Amino acid sequence: MKKVIHEALFYLAVIVISLVVLFPFLWMLSSSFKTQTDIIAWPPKFIFDPTLQNYAKVFGEQDFLKYFINSTVVGGLAVGLSLVLGLPAAYSISRFTQKKLALFILLARLMPGISFLMPWYIIFSRLGLMDTYVALVLSHMLIALPIVVWIMSSYFNSIPVELEESAMVDGATRQYAFWAIILPMSGPGIITSVTLSFIFSWNNFMFSQVLSMEKTKTLPIAVYNFVSYAEVDWGGVMAAAVAIMAPAIVLTMIFQKFVVKGLTMGAVKG
């Protein structure tokens, strides 16, 4: 009997925890299908006639598709270029145990973004790069590169050195061994770093808020502006919030194991 009560309490706790985590998402989702009248109703309505008008408005009137493409292009380019810069750096950190270098690159992850954003604003304005993909991609690379280096250097640590050493004994250069032997084995690590850094770029607000304007505006800025212009249109705002979160959540569901690994890595010594 005691065991049964214990189990019941345990599952109750699990359900409570899950509900607390899930509730804001559920409320956002349900509000996005409510009419304005239903949203401002008091007491709050839990049962209502769903409507698609909010989504129609967001995707119709607002230039949402454009912002969606902007976010994807900026995130994609930033992550891609970070791989180009980060993979060799991570390999070198791993194989030559360059701890100071690792720390140097990690600084970009630790430092508050605003301490370089303000000078960027001045420099990019002078260079005429405001509201261009160049400025945004460069700034988002500073988000993606430390993630790539952090994850990949410990991933390379887990690949035995003997693999490229035997290739080198057979006459291959180290850079060829890196390219032809190590990289093809690095799929899981690359998936982890790409997923995580893309999500962080996707969610970034501060850099894009300052460096982008109408032409290169990304989704978080569009959602934020939607609030300030249409202060009371809660349904539209919630539909926009759903639209912006959906891709990151879908990515997370697909690559769950990799995301967990990336987020918890480094904190757990193993």
Place this chain on the structure above:
Amino acid sequence: MREPSFIEKHLRILFPLPAILFIALLMIFPILYTLSLSFTSWNLTSGAPLRFVGLRNFEHVLTEPRFLDAVFRTLAFTLGAVTIEAVLGTVVALILNRAFLGKGLAKLLLLLPLVATPVAVGIVFNLFYDPTIGLANWALSAVGLPQGLWISDAHSVLPSLIIVDVWQWTPMITLIVLAGLAGLSEEPFEAARVDGATPWQVLRFVTIPMVMPTILTAVILRLIDALKTFDIIFAMTGGGPGYASETLNIMGFKYSFEYFRMGQASVILIALFFFVLLCSLGIMKLRTASEN
């Protein structure tokens, strides 16, 4: 054995070089630029040329009540949020640390807040906190408590923002601690059981001490990020009402991009920078200490 080529001999420099140059150009140089701006008076909007003013910005900003308030607020927000997250996150991890039906799903749910766009999260909580139509007040009145103003009141705005941060980031501590718990060896637990320890004693004297280094690292990772919290505060209150939720990060942002007082903004950014740097040095210290 063939002679290594130039590239191969210098691989340890050539491979990381592009990344190093990138970070130097996009991070180190701008930080130095900020440092030099802090000794100047320069308002981007006035068109007046940049003037060297020595330490006047530091004098001005560091003695300003608004700045000191922002420092304390940053500390209060960070310590408040991270303390709750650490306790709650660890407790949840200890609860979930067993095999059960739906564990995979529970772990997926825990991931969702971590990847949710903070600006959007802030907006959803704004709807919760709305004094007239929000669920928060509805819940209070449902259990017979007086309604609150949440983020619209100077006294409750910081706790209300902390709740949002706690909702979003507690799962991070939970997931890290869960991973730490999964990596513990079985032997100490068996020894404790053989010695007749109660489950409570096992938890208190075996589990917690063994997972402590992991908890500490998770906490410090959170501390560094919490100090820099920007998105939810900016999206939900913009630092208001008045300056009641203005942290260093928000204040630096306003001085830079609303007032365009670049010299004074630089001082604020440098202060925040050192705040975070001190915390990060703490992380290295603790990590090396727990490794030995």
